[in-house]
Amino acid sequence: MSSDPTTSITVSLPGWVSSAVDFERSYESDVERMRLAVFIARENVRYETGGPFGAAIFEAETGRLVSVGVNRVVALNNSTLHAEMVAFMLAQAKLQSYTLGGPGQPAHELFTSCEPCAMCLGATPWSGVTRVVWAATREDAGRLAFDEGPVFQATYDYLTARGIRFAAGPLRDEARRILIEYDRQGGEIYNG
Amino acid sequence: MSSDPTTSITVSLPGWVSSAVDFERSYESDVERMRLAVFIARENVRYETGGPFGAAIFEAETGRLVSVGVNRVVALNNSTLHAEMVAFMLAQAKLQSYTLGGPGQPAHELFTSCEPCAMCLGATPWSGVTRVVWAATREDAGRLAFDEGPVFQATYDYLTARGIRFAAGPLRDEARRILIEYDRQGGEIYNG
Numbered sequence: 001m002s003s004d005p006t007t008s009i010t011v012s013l014p015g016w017v018s019s020a021v022d023f024e025r026s027y028e029s030d031v032e033r034m035r036l037a038v039f040i041a042r043e044n045v046r047y048e049t050g051g052p053f054g055a056a057i058f059e060a061e062t063g064r065l066v067s068v069g070v071n072r073v074v075a076l077n078n079s080t081l082h083a084e085m086v087a088f089m090l091a092q093a094k095l096q097s098y099t100l101g102g103p104g105q106p107a108h109e110l111f112t113s114c115e116p117c118a119m120c121l122g123a124t125p126w127s128g129v130t131r132v133v134w135a136a137t138r139e140d141a142g143r144l145a146f147d148e149g150p151v152f153q154a155t156y157d158y159l160t161a162r163g164i165r166f167a168a169g170p171l172r173d174e175a176r177r178i179l180i181e182y183d184r185q186g187g188e189i190y191n192g
Numbered sequence: 193m194s195s196d197p198t199t200s201i202t203v204s205l206p207g208w209v210s211s212a213v214d215f216e217r218s219y220e221s222d223v224e225r226m227r228l229a230v231f232i233a234r235e236n237v238r239y240e241t242g243g244p245f246g247a248a249i250f251e252a253e254t255g256r257l258v259s260v261g262v263n264r265v266v267a268l269n270n271s272t273l274h275a276e277m278v279a280f281m282l283a284q285a286k287l288q289s290y291t292l293g294g295p296g297q298p299a300h301e302l303f304t305s306c307e308p309c310a311m312c313l314g315a316t317p318w319s320g321v322t323r324v325v326w327a328a329t330r331e332d333a334g335r336l337a338f339d340e341g342p343v344f345q346a347t348y349d350y351l352t353a354r355g356i357r358f359a360a361g362p363l364r365d366e367a368r369r370i371l372i373e374y375d376r377q378g379g380e381i382y383n384g
Contacts (some may be wrong), residue, residue: 005205005215006259006286012200018313024198067198077290078281079318080272089270094198097383098269119318122310122341126271126383149314150350158342190290 011081011089014049015094017068026063033058033111034135034171037070041083041113041175042071045182051113051190052182055083057091057100060107060131060136066100067091073190084112084120088127101128109133114141115168118149131165135175144179145189203273203281206241209260210305216254225250225303226327226363228260231366233305236262237374243382246308246373247275249283249292252299252323258292259283265382276304293320299382301325305367306333307360309383310341310379323357325341327367336371337381 020043027033033056041054051071058065067084073079087110092098100108109131110124115138124132138148156166183189208326212235217228219225224383225248243263250257261278265271279302292300301323302316307330330340348358375381 005210005213006282008202008204009281009285010200010202013197018197018199028287073290073318077284077288079284079290079320080277080280080315085272088272089201090198092269092271093201096269098265117318118314118347119311120314122312122314123272125339125341126265126309126311128271140325147317149317150347152344152346154344154346155310155342157308 010076011072011076011078011086013068013070013086013090014044014075015045016043016047016049017070021068023065027065028063030133031170033063033109034133034169036065037111037113038135038171038175038178040070040133042178043045045178045185045187050075052178052187053083053112054151055087055110055112057087057129058109058111060109062106067094074188079190080119082117082120083117084110085123088123099126099128102132107131111169113178115148116153118151121151121155121159125159125162131162131167133167133169135169135171137168137172137181140172140176140179144183201263201270203270203278205260205262205267205278205282206236206239206267208235208239208241209262209276213260215257215336218256219250220255222325223362225255225301226325226361228257229303229305230363230367230370232260232262232371237370237377237379242267243378244370245275245304245307247279247302248306249279249321250301250303252301254298256322258300259286266380271383272311274309274312276302276308279359280315283379291318291320299323303361305370307340310343310347315353317351317354322355323359325359325361327361327363328371329360329364332364332368336375368369
């Protein structure tokens, strides 16, 4: 192995995303928004481009889609690339802002196919989103041996006090089935 | 603003890193390892290439330097790019592995100029490092209005039970002075 430093990396969505996701329409309801997050989680498993998780960031008011993320941990050899983190990074790159919650910005919401792990929850206040909604729960993920890390009631209390709202949302069964399907395919449990 | 999706981003170290950091020598002691993390934190402020934080990952046994990271939040418009996260990403890219703790791998340690925030602590178990050492404490960062997020004693208990060791290390005063210097320069507090 070379001792030359690695000084840059690229974080990218799989190629199928551009044609599979409609960035022109608006996503009006929680169900429509979650349907997109769950859809890309499923496609990520089907195309074998990453783990069974998808996320999307919307303008709360207009339903405009800002970014999507899918899990890229195994595909890109990068343990930080959970779907939520990829969605945060791409939304901020698109808006050319390190926060989605700066002065003059509309409120932004994160929809994710599964309740976020400790890293992704820790990232939410820095991201600037003001609402986080999930489909499958941490128990669903845990049953598949995906570890969610050190998340406590106090974690949610802290973040809620900071002005972020959290909710278990629609489509839990659909999202849970994707986890089960990934497991059946023999998908890698990279943080078990 | 275009509604075209942003589908990839680049995470890069500042240009000065390659010439400033010696990837050939080995870093034998905790003090030598921390000196590097603190040095690059200071250089990051001096060159105005990011926030006042630096991190480095070493093979525990040999002292071989695997990667460095500096805070790139403001420079790259990306709230996830704390120094520790950048170091995780670059180490895994170099080793072409999504974990630094896989079978047959040597133990890896993270040295960081400041106690990690909730996101970075949440990332440590996925990263595969087995020891985390910091210089400045969360209280030092908090005095500068940098928020560390939802971190509790239970967080450390959980991660310690998972086999990761944590320690307040050497050079706290040096690292704290960098935070103060950043503040004096009028550096942006991007997660206050």
